[in-house]
Amino acid sequence: MSAEEKIGVVLVDDHAVVRSGLEQLLATAPDVELVASATNGQEALDRAADDPQGAVRQLDRARSLRHALYAACTDATDDAAWEAVAVEGRAAASQAVLSRGNAPGHRWSIAPDAGLERPVLELAREAADLLARTDMRRVKACPGSHCGWLFLDPSGRRRWCSMEVCGNRAKARRHAERRRASGRSGRKGG
Numbered sequence: 180m181s182a183e184e185k186i187g188v189v190l191v192d193d194h195a196v197v198r199s200g201l202e203q204l205l206a207t208a209p210d211v212e213l214v215a216s217a218t219n220g221q222e223a224l225d226r227a228a229d230d231p232q233g234a235v236r237q238l239d240r241a242r243s244l245r246h247a248l249y250a251a252c253t254d255a256t257d258d259a260a261w262e263a264v265a266v267e268g269r270a271a272a273s274q275a276v277l278s279r280g281n282a283p284g285h286r287w288s289i290a291p292d293a294g295l296e297r298p299v300l301e302l303a304r305e306a307a308d309l310l311a312r313t314d315m316r317r318v319k320a321c322p323g324s325h326c327g328w329l330f331l332d333p334s335g336r337r338r339w340c341s342m343e344v345c346g347n348r349a350k351a352r353r354h355a356e357r358r359r360a361s362g363r364s365g366r367k368g369g
């Protein structure tokens with residue numbers, strides 16, 4: 180699908196975790212292009228209006244980070260990918276501020292004055308956190324057709340990102356293949 184056919188989306192939500200989850204979800208949709216994300220509507224519009232070229236550069240940067248993170252999570256020998264994530268992680272760490280949150284914890288976030296860089300630095304901060312805290316041997320890629328989602332598999336026994344989605348689809352496909360195969364052999368016999 181070409182870029183012109185895609186639906187451009189500016190994601191706006193004031194909750195960093197919700198935003199990050201939605202960004203990951205949108206990244207897997209083939210017909211959706213995430214153009215920018217921001218904490219509120221006015222902020223997003225101001226940014227786009229002030230510096231559209233800068234926004235496109237940051238979007239490219241976010242795509243590269245996504246690509247590198249995926250490679251770093253799925254191929255332990257890909258040093259270039261790991262380094263690319265680490266470079267962005269360092270940039271994010273240098274602009275992260277500890278904010279006083281509601282109980283029980285406080286949180287790291289990228290200061291608003293990072294401007295257009297803020298969304299990609301937020302992603303980089305989360306990415307670096309993920310690499311630092313996760314046993315990467317437990318990260319698996321879903322083998323579902325057109326899926327590729329990554330998930331944590333602490334038990335070592337999980338196969339699908341979601342049994343309800345990819346697991347059931349695979350089951351239905353196998354069932355249909357078996358029916359087709361038995362139909363063919365039935366005709367041959369008769």
Ligand SMILES: [Zn+2]
Pocket residue numbers: 321322323326327328339340341345
């Ligand atoms: Zn899947």
